[in-house]
Amino acid sequence: MVENESMESVVSETAVAKVHHGRVKRIVCQTILHFILILTLFLTLYPLFLLVIKSFKDIPQDQMDPFSFTWPLHFGNYRTAWLNVKDYIGNSFIITIIQTLGTLLVAALTSFAFVRFRFPLKNVIFMAFLSLIMIPGTLTLVSQYILINNLGFVNQYAGVYLPAIAGSIPMNVFLLRSFFGGVNAELFDAAKIDGAGDLRTFWSIMLPLSLPIMLTVAMTTFMGAWNEYVWTRLVLLSDSKHTIAIGVYSFTNNYYQMTGGYGAPFAAYIISAVPLVIVFALTSKQFIKGLTSGAFKM
Numbered sequence: 001m002v003e004n005e006s007m008e009s010v011v012s013e014t015a016v017a018k019v020h021h022g023r024v025k026r027i028v029c030q031t032i033l034h035f036i037l038i039l040t041l042f043l044t045l046y047p048l049f050l051l052v053i054k055s056f057k058d059i060p061q062d063q064m065d066p067f068s069f070t071w072p073l074h075f076g077n078y079r080t081a082w083l084n085v086k087d088y089i090g091n092s093f094i095i096t097i098i099q100t101l102g103t104l105l106v107a108a109l110t111s112f113a114f115v116r117f118r119f120p121l122k123n124v125i126f127m128a129f130l131s132l133i134m135i136p137g138t139l140t141l142v143s144q145y146i147l148i149n150n151l152g153f154v155n156q157y158a159g160v161y162l163p164a165i166a167g168s169i170p171m172n173v174f175l176l177r178s179f180f181g182g183v184n185a186e187l188f189d190a191a192k193i194d195g196a197g198d199l200r201t202f203w204s205i206m207l208p209l210s211l212p213i214m215l216t217v218a219m220t221t222f223m224g225a226w227n228e229y230v231w232t233r234l235v236l237l238s239d240s241k242h243t244i245a246i247g248v249y250s251f252t253n254n255y256y257q258m259t260g261g262y263g264a265p266f267a268a269y270i271i272s273a274v275p276l277v278i279v280f281a282l283t284s285k286q287f288i289k290g291l292t293s294g295a296f297k298m
Contacts, residue, residue: 050067051266051269052270053067053068053070054066054262054263054266055077055263055267055269056069056070056073056077056267057074057261057263058074058261058263059259059260059261059263061074062261062263077263077264077266078267080267081264081267082268082271084247084255084264084268085247085248085251085272087247088242088246088248089244089275091157091241091242091243092225092226092243092245093275094157095157095161095225095232095243096222098157098161099160099161099164099165099221100218100221100222100225102162102165103164103165103169103172103217103221104218106165107168107169107172107176108206108207108210108214110169110176111172111173111176111177111179112180112202112206114126114173114177115177115181115183116188116198116201126173126177129169129170129173130170132170133170133171133174137167140167141230144231148162148163148235153235154235154237155236155238156235157236157241159235159236160231160235160236160243161225164224164225164228164231168221168224172221175213175216175217176210176214176217179210179213180206180210183205183206183209187205187209188205191204191205211286212286215283215286216283219279219280219283222276222279223276223279226243226275226276227245229245229249232245232246233246244272245272248265248268248269248272251264251265251268252268
């Protein structure tokens with residue numbers, strides 16, 4: 001009896017030790033994870049904090065106290081920035097909206113064709129689309145520019161958004177086809193019985209059911225088009241046609257050479273980011289829903 005009690009005591013102590021060890025290990029892992037998350041959050045938000053506070057400083061304030069708010073706040077930086085970049089914002093809206101709508105139209109129709117129709121080498125063609133995702137865009141800059149130049153699209157808005165629409169097809173077709181494939185086929189059969197054609201089925205059934213992933217594609221396309229610099233800089237030669245990305249960069253260089261400060265250029269950066277913040281605020285719920293509702297499932 002005594003021996004059994006001692007064995008039970010040893011087993012109990014061992015179990016308690018294992019539970020304690022597991023608890024300590026879990027606490028250590030959570031502490032390390034929280035530290036990494038806090039460090040990542042700091043590295044992400046601190047540059048934004050500096051951007052905001054420096055946009056309200058004049059040159060003496062920035063030199064004397066560069067890392068904190070100083071008074072008075074100089075809202076004139078935003079007025080100066082707006083006067084210098086307002087025309088570029090209009091150009092960016094033209095290119096971005098056309099590119100976003102064109103990308104949605106081409107990618108959605110292509111994905112619908114892959115899901116609803118049977119044609120020779122369908123899977124081979126789709127795999128060819130996927131293989132194009134692996135090709136870096138910088139490898140095609142020269143050949144793409146030669147093509148645009150031969151077509152006469154240099155210094156034209158079309159020279160910016162047409163290649164962008166074509167280049168976005170592989171990834172967006174992958175996303176939309178995966179989502180479209182999850183839609184119940186009985187809905188299409190019912191629409192066909194009711195006399196709906198393929199385009200009516202696409203417009204009245206597929207698009208409403210696919211709104212989350214469509215808005216996800218729209219938002220990512222909008223952000224990419226708005227922030228594009230290299231290709232836009234190569235194609236658009238006239239200053240009157242430059243986008244906000246080019247305009248802010250040029251304004252930063254010119255302003256610093258004249259004044260030695262960055263207050264107004266930093267204000268221009270914030271102004272240029274406002275449309276992106278608004279777009280994300282309007283589509284964030286659908287964006288998250290699109291990412292979590294099977295968009296990345298094959």
